[in-house]
Amino acid sequence: MGERRVIHAITPGDHFSPRTGSAVPTVVHLLADAAVRAGDARHGVILDRTTMSPRYDGVDLIEYDRAPGVTRNGHYLDAAAGRLGLLRPRVAQWFTPLADAVRALPEADVLAHNAPILPRLLRGSGHRVSIYAHNQLFRTYGPREADRIVGEAAAVICVSDALADETSALLPRAQRSKVAVVENPVDTSRFSPASQRATGSRPxxxxxxxxxxxxxxxxxxxxxxxxxxxxxxxxxxxxxxxxxxxxxxxxxxxxxxxxxxxxxxxxxxxxxxxxxxxxxxxxxxxxxxxxxxxxxxxxxxxxxxxxxxxxxxxxxxxxxxxxxxxxxxxxxxxxxxxxxxxxxxxxxxxxxxxxxxxxxxxxxxxxxxxxxxxxxxxxxxxx
CATH class of the missing domain: 3.40.50.2000 (Glycogen Phosphorylase B;)
Known part of the structure; x- marks a missing residue:
């Protein structure tokens, strides 16, 4: 992987703990563990310091103090700004402490989990930022805004072919080549079959x-x-x-x-x-x-x-x-x-x-x- 290590940027307020069933921290944990087994550099995780403990181990945690979240009305106003070709100001303010924490680190491959605004906020930082889409992120984006956001990204990584197809259909044709698929890992160390299942002894x-x-x-x-x-x-x-x-x-x-x-x-x-x-x-x-x-x-x-x-x-x-x-x-x-x-x-x-x-x-x-x-x-x- 050369000199760049991988940094996972998790949305403010999201956890990195086995106490949550959320997909994002689970996937990040499994990928980071696999990287260590492969002899690659330990991954970093940028994390809101107020989130749940205990945290998964095996990564370098970089904590920050998050800004106030975006209200429902704020999301509507941001979407209106995006349709005018402007940066979504409230989401930008929410992600700025996270972006500042990343900017202070050596150049890395930054995976922005469900955070399409991050490539724009890290423009000029030297980091190579990819949008990691676990859900459909571009449904409220018009063509100009999607073109600008994805234009700043190295890739848009989707967790399934179906999500990739839907994402590509929402992006300008010039940006569709950046869409790629990396399907989620299966936790085969934690989950395994029963040694024997009941047969006929109960419904x-x-x-x-x-x-x-x-x-x-x-x-x-x-x-x-x-x-x-x-x-x-x-x-x-x-x-x-x-x-x-x-x-x-x-x-x-x-x-x-x-x-x-x-x-x-x-x-x-x-x-x-x-x-x-x-x-x-x-x-x-x-x-x-x-x-x-x-x-x-x-x-x-x-x-x-x-x-x-x-x-x-x-x-x-x-x-x-x-x-x-x-x-x-x-x-x-x-x-x-x-x-x-x-x-x-x-x-x-x-x-x-x-x-x-x-x-x-x-x-x-x-x-x-x-x-x-x-x-x-x-x-x-x-x-």
Whole structure:
């Protein structure tokens, strides 16, 4: 990688801790660990000092004091400024302490995670800045603003082919060549299959893991549960509205619980579980369901399920198909009847569950953190 090391710039307020289930810190941690195993320089992480502890180790932490965040009205005003071809002043003010912390460091490959403004703020610093897109970042950008922002970046790194295609369609033609794909790593060291799964001693255990919000679709699974009796399946929902096990249930969460508990099948609800608690929950399950309603760009839960040897039923939307390939059963999003039918077929065919679980494990092992870091390192060496 030459003289440049990698610096990850995490959005102000985002955490770098195993206590959160957020994708960005998890991906950064896995890539940084893989770099050390490969004999490359330790990565740096620029982090708001007020964020959650403990932090992941294996990186050089550079902390800063963040500025006040941007209000909803501020985002609207910034979007209006962007359409006029101006810098978004409130977002710029929010990111300036982070940019100042990066500017003080030796020249590096800076990965701006979900921070498209950072290449502009670091112009002239000597750093080579790439926008790392975990979600769609350019939906509110007009052509002139997108051209200016991406023109300052070395690359726009997307976490799936679907996200890359959507991003390219929103960018001016002259900037589309900067879009690249580095799919998320699968944490194959933390997640692994159970040594033996229960067969016939209890109903098939169906697992949902994720935030309890409408876009993740837990209500779709709760509606599908009504098609099953107590001897056929039991449903375990793991998650809270936020990454906080003590957060009170929202009206939507209560709706999901009411739907699931109205079914004849057993339904259990557990709060958010941190990354240390998750592996055991996967090992105790028989099927993982990812019923996302929105166009999920990637979805770490899919990789965790595959690494745990679980057969998966997931929505055919966003980047999900590219993550699971042909090892999962894909159903239309927001279709409880289709989900119930797919689940019934898996419940009735233990051999297919085993086959899909083994295929998913092989796919997870192929997409481990060393694989992902090798792809990212090769990209950084090309740009």
């Amino acid at each position: 098939v255990r169906v697992l949902y893991v994720g935030r309890m919000i409408p876009s993740k679709g837990p209500d779709v699974l709760a509606r599908a549960a009504r098609a099953f009796g107590p001897d056929e399946a039991e449903f375990v929902f793991v998650g809270s509205h936020e990454f906080d096990p003590n957060a009170p249930a929202t009206p939507y969460e209560q709706e999901v619980r009411d739907l699931a508990l109205a079914s004849r099948a057993t339904a259990t609800f557990l709060p958010f579980a941190d990354r240390d608690a998750l592996p055991a929950l996967y090992r105790d399950a028989d099927v993982l369901v990812v019923p996302s309603v929105w166009a999920e760009p990637s979805g770490l839960i899919l990789g965790e399920g595959m690494a745990s040897g679980l057969p998966i039923i997931a929505s055919r939307t966003g980047g999900i198909p590219s993550v699971v390939g042909d090892v999962a059963v894909l159903v239309p999003p927001n279709d409880p009847d289709a989900l119930a039918a797919a689940l019934r077929e898996l419940i009735a065919d233990p051999a297919d569950r085993i086959r899909r679980g083994e295929a998913g494990l092989r796919r997870a092992e192929q997409r481990n953190p060393d694989w992902a870091w090798a792809r990212l390192r090769a990209l950084l060496e090309r740009i």
